[in-house]
Amino acid sequence: MTFSINHQEKYSLRRTSIGCKKIILCGCFFLHSLYSLRADEVFQPEFYAFYNGMPEMSYDDEAKFLKELGYDGISQIYGAGEPLEQRVIAYQKQDLTVMSVYLEATENAIEAGMVKALRDGGMIELTVAKISPEVLDSIRQTTEMASRLKIRVVLYPHFGNAVATMSQAIEVIEKVNHPNLGVMFNLCHFLKSEKAEDLESVLLHAKPHLFSVSINGADGDGKNWDTLIQPLDKGSFPQQRLLGVLKKMQYKGPVCLQCFAVKGDKKSNLKKSIDAWEKLLKELD
Secondary structure (H helix, E strand, C coil), X not given: CCCCCCHHHHHHHHHHHHHHHHHHHHHHHHHHHHHHHHHHCCCCCCEXXXXXXXXXXXXXXXXXXXXXXXXCEEXXXXXXXXXXXXXXXXXXXXXXXXXXXXXXXXXXXXCHHHHHHHCCCCEEEEECCCCCHHHHHHHHHHHHHHHHCCCEEEECCCCCCCCCCHHHXXXXXXXXXXXXXXEEEEHHHHHHHCCHHHHHHHHHHHHHHEEEEEECXXXXXXXXXXXXXXXXXXXCCCHXXXXXXXXXXXXXXXXXXXXXXXXXXXXHHHHHHHHHHHHHHHHHC
């Protein structure tokens, strides 16, 4: 038995074939565009200066100075409450941000009035010197309070504390079990407390909880704070290695400049560091 296809049926089949090819081509073009966008996506995190690197000046002058240099604002402010509110107002005048406040987790939860000036986008950086059921409960309460204000809470691993490493911070995060609690990666404390060769694996393990990052110039084999905290244009540690991992991870959070006890003129250090930051980003792309 033989079958024949008339002209109209041939035309319909041809149109169907052409339509399928167009759909396939469009789909391939879309996927190619999507992957190209991801590959070519510019890595440009907001960049903040730690308060510990600032020269003494008024809040208004602080904000003007950082804006002139090109920073997005200031982070890790000491103290809270009314002084924090006044600093936030001064920075808002310059369209800059006071990004975070630096506090310690104790058995007493942090009160909303201390940090409310950071609502709608700020962060609380928490060091954890001691761990107990009471401290864990206070962290949980602080995190819930901050969530209502749209403030994120990050654990700050600090050498010598109960939470000194990224893995110790993640253990606390898992125990508290609140989506508003994350961790801050701090290069100087990482190099002091952990192994430099583990950088990539540590960051990838922390990825779901990584809310913030601090960097600075450092010597990869440094042993003291003089060698582990330097202006960003100094030190032997390859900053491209850290930034490259963050870019591959599609990290979207802020990057902050650690300046604790850095020698030299503070204004000059901040200028050299942001120049180094911009150079690093250009080299990375």
